[in-house]
Amino acid sequence: MVRNNNSGIKEIARLSGVSIGTVDRVLHKRGRVSAETKKKVEEIATQIDYKPNIMAKYLATNKNHRIALLIPEPSQDEYWQQAYEGIESTLSKSEQQGVHVESYFYSLGDKKTFEKMANEILKNKPEGVILTPNFLDEGLIFYNQCMEASIPIIMFDTTIPDTQPLSFIGTNSFQSGMVAAELLTMTTHHSGKFAILHFDEELVNSPHMLDKEFGFINYINKECPDREYLVVVLNNEKHYYNDQIQKLLDKNEISGIFVSTSKAYQIGSYLQEKNIRNINLVGYDLTSKNIELLKSRYISFLINQNPRRQAEQSIQTFCDHIIFKKAVNSRILFPIDIVTSTSIQE
Amino acid sequence: MVRNNNSGIKEIARLSGVSIGTVDRVLHKRGRVSAETKKKVEEIATQIDYKPNIMAKYLATNKNHRIALLIPEPSQDEYWQQAYEGIESTLSKSEQQGVHVESYFYSLGDKKTFEKMANEILKNKPEGVILTPNFLDEGLIFYNQCMEASIPIIMFDTTIPDTQPLSFIGTNSFQSGMVAAELLTMTTHHSGKFAILHFDEELVNSPHMLDKEFGFINYINKECPDREYLVVVLNNEKHYYNDQIQKLLDKNEISGIFVSTSKAYQIGSYLQEKNIRNINLVGYDLTSKNIELLKSRYISFLINQNPRRQAEQSIQTFCDHIIFKKAVNSRILFPIDIVTSTSIQE
DNA sequence: TTGAAAGCGCTAACAT
DNA sequence: ATGTTAGCGCTTTCAA
Numbered sequence: 001m002v003r004n005n006n007s008g009i010k011e012i013a014r015l016s017g018v019s020i021g022t023v024d025r026v027l028h029k030r031g032r033v034s035a036e037t038k039k040k041v042e043e044i045a046t047q048i049d050y051k052p053n054i055m056a057k058y059l060a061t062n063k064n065h066r067i068a069l070l071i072p073e074p075s076q077d078e079y080w081q082q083a084y085e086g087i088e089s090t091l092s093k094s095e096q097q098g099v100h101v102e103s104y105f106y107s108l109g110d111k112k113t114f115e116k117m118a119n120e121i122l123k124n125k126p127e128g129v130i131l132t133p134n135f136l137d138e139g140l141i142f143y144n145q146c147m148e149a150s151i152p153i154i155m156f157d158t159t160i161p162d163t164q165p166l167s168f169i170g171t172n173s174f175q176s177g178m179v180a181a182e183l184l185t186m187t188t189h190h191s192g193k194f195a196i197l198h199f200d201e202e203l204v205n206s207p208h209m210l211d212k213e214f215g216f217i218n219y220i221n222k223e224c225p226d227r228e229y230l231v232v233v234l235n236n237e238k239h240y241y242n243d244q245i246q247k248l249l250d251k252n253e254i255s256g257i258f259v260s261t262s263k264a265y266q267i268g269s270y271l272q273e274k275n276i277r278n279i280n281l282v283g284y285d286l287t288s289k290n291i292e293l294l295k296s297r298y299i300s301f302l303i304n305q306n307p308r309r310q311a312e313q314s315i316q317t318f319c320d321h322i323i324f325k326k327a328v329n330s331r332i333l334f335p336i337d338i339v340t341s342t343s344i345q346e
Numbered sequence: 347m348v349r350n351n352n353s354g355i356k357e358i359a360r361l362s363g364v365s366i367g368t369v370d371r372v373l374h375k376r377g378r379v380s381a382e383t384k385k386k387v388e389e390i391a392t393q394i395d396y397k398p399n400i401m402a403k404y405l406a407t408n409k410n411h412r413i414a415l416l417i418p419e420p421s422q423d424e425y426w427q428q429a430y431e432g433i434e435s436t437l438s439k440s441e442q443q444g445v446h447v448e449s450y451f452y453s454l455g456d457k458k459t460f461e462k463m464a465n466e467i468l469k470n471k472p473e474g475v476i477l478t479p480n481f482l483d484e485g486l487i488f489y490n491q492c493m494e495a496s497i498p499i500i501m502f503d504t505t506i507p508d509t510q511p512l513s514f515i516g517t518n519s520f521q522s523g524m525v526a527a528e529l530l531t532m533t534t535h536h537s538g539k540f541a542i543l544h545f546d547e548e549l550v551n552s553p554h555m556l557d558k559e560f561g562f563i564n565y566i567n568k569e570c571p572d573r574e575y576l577v578v579v580l581n582n583e584k585h586y587y588n589d590q591i592q593k594l595l596d597k598n599e600i601s602g603i604f605v606s607t608s609k610a611y612q613i614g615s616y617l618q619e620k621n622i623r624n625i626n627l628v629g630y631d632l633t634s635k636n637i638e639l640l641k642s643r644y645i646s647f648l649i650n651q652n653p654r655r656q657a658e659q660s661i662q663t664f665c666d667h668i669i670f671k672k673a674v675n676s677r678i679l680f681p682i683d684i685v686t687s688t689s690i691q692e
Numbered sequence: 693t694t695g696a697a698a699g700c701g702c703t704a705a706c707a708t
Numbered sequence: 709a710t711g712t713t714a715g716c717g718c719t720t721t722c723a724a
Contacts, residue, residue: 008717019695024719032693051442055401056717059700096397179689186533186646186686219688300532336689340532342565343525343682354701365711370703378709402701405716 007048016044027052054324058097065099065322068126070117070142071311072134073105078287079262079307083132083157086311099319102126111135118142122149127322128166130314132157136206154318156310158208166321169313169332171305173208177215177260179336180282183301184256185224187280192255194220194229195248199263212260234266245270249279259283264302268293286339294341304337353394362390373398400670404443411445411668414472416463416488417657418480419451424633425608425653429478429503432657445665448472457481464488468495473668474512476660478503482552500664502656504554512667515659515678517651519554523561523606525682526628529647530602531570533626538601540566540575541594545609558606558630580612591616595625605629610648614639632685640687650683 009027013020018037025033026041027050033041074084084103091101104121106114114135121129122145129146131153133139139160146153156169184194196213213231220227230252234244245267248254257267257279264283271279272293280300283290285307293299313332320326355373359366364383371379372387373396379387390396420430430449437447450467452460460481467475468491475492477499479485485506492499502515530540542559559577566573576598580590591613594600603613603625610629617625618639626646629636631653639645659678666672 010717020718021695021697021720022693025694028719034693037693051438053405053442053717055404055443056700057719058401059399059405059702059716060718060720062700062719092397096399097401175688179686182686182688189535335683335691337681338684338686338689340525340528340684342521342528343684345681356701366702367704367712368710371710374703376704380709383709399701402716403703405700405718406702406704408703408716 007050008053009050011048012041012044012050015048016040058323061323063098063323065128066124066126067099067101067128067130067318067322068121068124069101069103069130070121071103071105071132072108076108079285082286083307083311086308087315089308090312090315094315094319097319097323099315099322101315108134111138114138118145122146125149126151128318129153130318131155133160134158134206136160152321154314156314157305157307158206161207164330167317167328167330167332169310169317170208170334171336172333173211174215174218176284176303176336177212177217177258178219179338180212180258180301180303181216181219182223183282183338184258184280185227187300188255190255190278191227192253194227194256194258195252195254196229196231197257197259197267198231198233199259199261199266209260216258241266242270242273254279256280256282262287262290264299265289265293268298272296272298286344291344294339294344297341300340302339304339306334306337309334353396354399355396357394358387358390358396361394362386404669407669409444409669411474412470412472413445413447413474413476413664413668414467414470415447415449415476416467417451417478418454422454425631428632429653429657432654433661435654436658436661440661440665443665443669445661445668447661454480457484460484464491468492471495472497474664475499476664477501479506480504480552482506498667500660502660503651503653504552507553510676513663513674513676513678515656515663516554516680517682518679519557520561520564522630522649522682523558523563523604524565525684526558526604526647526649527562527565528569529628529684530604530626531573533646534601536601536624537573538599540573540602540604541598541600542575542577543603543605543613544577544579545605545607545612555606562604587612588616588619600625602626602628608633608636610645611635611639614644618642618644632690637690640685640690643687646686648685650685652680652683655680
């Protein structure tokens with residue numbers, strides 16, 4: 001039952017009449033090999049379709065690697081808590097592979113904390129950075145600093161326009177907006193307007209928030225141009241959400257609402273309070289408040305961005321890159337995950 | 347940057363004052379160790395929280411393993427083709443890990459072919475079997491034969507009642523039926539009846555087909571008991587599908603149709619032909635005909651059972667079990683994957 | 693430019 | 709009952 005070892009580096013060495021050291025040198029392009037032997041070895045390698053044994057490779061390399069993680073404070077926000085759970089769940093695996101993750105958190109309400117943490121990371125010179133750049137300008141500065149220091153970056157959840165991270169891991173925001181519009185049109189029984197709601201004025205301009213809106217509008221324009229819609233920004237400072245919602249509903253005949261953040265529950269709880277059943281609501285993310293309202297059907301659909309899985313994928317992609325030197329995909333987009341009251345996993 | 351080696355078997359040996367051979371013996375319960383040293387080694391091991399290095403373990407073990415795969419002929423059916431693609435996509439990985447997959451196919455229309463292949467597998471004595479038992483009785487016989495020969499079995503897509511495979515990998519059929527009912531009630535604009543359609547008379551009694559139906563009915567009874575529904579079995583032999591559908595629609599006012607197999611396209615193409623837009627249709631599986639009709643919106647939703655991923659998971663689970671001796675989950679159920687016209691990945 | 697050899701953490705056969 | 713040792717496939721250092 002012992003594996004037949006006619007496929008390894010040793011076999012290449014035997015067939016090409018050189019030592020395994022030489023084979024290794026040509027395989028890793030470390031030079032110091034005559035053109036002649038190089039050619040021969042490469043020929044044999046392709047001929048026997050050589051695939052390195054990653055387990056052995058890992059074992060022999062046996063290095064430690066440090067990567068830094070920079071995300072919003074998990075305790076501040078359930079979404080980021082879920083993301084961090086994803087990190088934690090792969091931690092033991094990545095540790096075992098010799099990849100150590102150092103976590104840095106910033107506050108969503110304070111750009112300074114982002115800058116502070118970014119600087120700290122730069123000081124510690126990790127081999128890689130995993131980042132969710134909720135502050136675009138500060139994020140771009142940090143991105144450039146990392147590029148200068150040749151530290152590869154993986155971004156997840158959010159990207160910065162015009163950057164080329166090693167990989168972006170997330171969902172297709174534009175498409176998710178289209179799907180939201182589609183779900184609303186499918187479930188809406190009367191012809192009232194659709195409302196696209198934004199919270200947190202300052203984040204409205206973030207690219208993936210805009211993409212969601214554009215996707216939504218794009219769908220409406222293309223598939224049901226008769227449907228009217230309006231874009232509303234709820235003022236976060238006053239916290240008079242309910243008043244603002246009421247005003248919106250009083251002024252307009254609304255049949256469907258699309259909330260482009262994880263705050264659909266704010267609307268849902270209003271609908272619940274007033275027992276409004278003829279307005280369909282689509283939002284994002286499986287946070288506990290959202291789930292509760294999804295179950296009681298004041299939210300019709302939630303689009304699950306799966307921060308957990310995004311985070312796991314980020315770590316894993318970095319491990320693949322750093323220790324197995326695998327080529328990584330520059331964009332890993334998860335399929336749109338539509339969740340309903342009964343499809344949710346308990 | 348070299349990893350600190352204060353966590354391995356060598357360290358345990360050093361701390362407990364014995365040789366690594368002895369440590370290995372107690373760790374693997376191979377006996378021939380005095381109770382005293384055994385206790386000591388175990389203490390130290392838990393103390394330093396010893397976790398074996400699976401890479402090294404794998405490298406040292408270095409065995410070949412053969413597992414057999416028994417599924418319906420992929421060329422016969424797009425669904426099984428997708429499943430087999432999943433197998434193929436993990437093949438190089440599993441090969442590298444020393445796990446060789448031998449594929450056996452049976453015909454969905456011929457139980458004899460199942461029996462024949464099952465016998466062949468038993469003759470070849472693989473270390474494990476991956477199986478989708480579409481024929482329950484023959485499947486049970488094979489299951490028992492494997493149990494007798496102590497060959498572990500993983501089932502995916504379908505199970506056999508009252509069996510205990512190493513793992514079942516699939517979707518929750520009952521829940522998926524509920525979700526289908528929910529989607530229909532959400533999107534249906536008038537009060538007509540719902541129709542639950544079955545094809546292929548002989549498979550109607552398969553447990554996961556029934557589960558889908560039960561789930562559907564369960565949802566209706568619980569959430570909208572006023573809604574009438576009827577269960578219809580379309581006669582497969584005559585192939586007069588359109589006639590049968592027409593008769594159904596003539597006799598009843600139908601507002602929604604649930605097809606519990608991947609044959610929703612049969613209904614969808616009828617609706618397309620007659621340009622019927624006020625009947626919502628929910629089916630299963632992303633086959634090309636279904637996708638086409640989903641895109642043109644004659645099918646409202648498809649529930650993706652993801653045969654690809656199920657198959658991949660089956661192989662991976664067996665690898666984990668055989669080579670890494672990991673404990674495996676006896677049920678791995680994927681979340682319900684709802685697909686719409688715009689959410690589908692091109 | 694090349695080869696030889698040590699070693700990664702673990703397993704298993706072989707000594708003692 | 710316990711210790712020693714030779715690998716597993718690969719990387720990397722040191723000689724030649």
